[in-house]
Amino acid sequence: MTRSMALRIAAVLSVLVAIIGITMFDLPNLVLGAEGSQDPFAIVVGSFASDVLALVAAYGAWRAQKWGAVLLIAVNTFWLVQAIGSLLLDTTAGETVFASVMLVHHLTVLTLCLWRERVASAV
Numbered sequence: 001m002t003r004s005m006a007l008r009i010a011a012v013l014s015v016l017v018a019i020i021g022i023t024m025f026d027l028p029n030l031v032l033g034a035e036g037s038q039d040p041f042a043i044v045v046g047s048f049a050s051d052v053l054a055l056v057a058a059y060g061a062w063r064a065q066k067w068g069a070v071l072l073i074a075v076n077t078f079w080l081v082q083a084i085g086s087l088l089l090d091t092t093a094g095e096t097v098f099a100s101v102m103l104v105h106h107l108t109v110l111t112l113c114l115w116r117e118r119v120a121s122a123v
Helices: 003-036 041-062 066-089 093-113
Strands: none
Touching: 003 041, 003 066, 003 093, 041 066, 066 093
């Protein structure tokens, strides 16, 4: 697999997670506002910001730009920390399964962003 293909796959995976996050969590809670949201509003705003940042990073990664790959690594590292926290703190089986899937997703995207093509040995 080429580096540009790995970056495109990482971009698509990140866009999917960002769109799911925006539509399923961010927008409904932003519409409710600080008073009506179940979660702390700072977390809602932070989640929305990280999702938008992921979309920007995915654009750069899709175009094989170094800044896009670096930003995608930063966003997915942040998401990885959240997934690990969810694995440690969530109590229901559904939340644990979701956190596990997200953990695998983020590790996959990080691996794809760091992908290097094999170089033939000069020996």
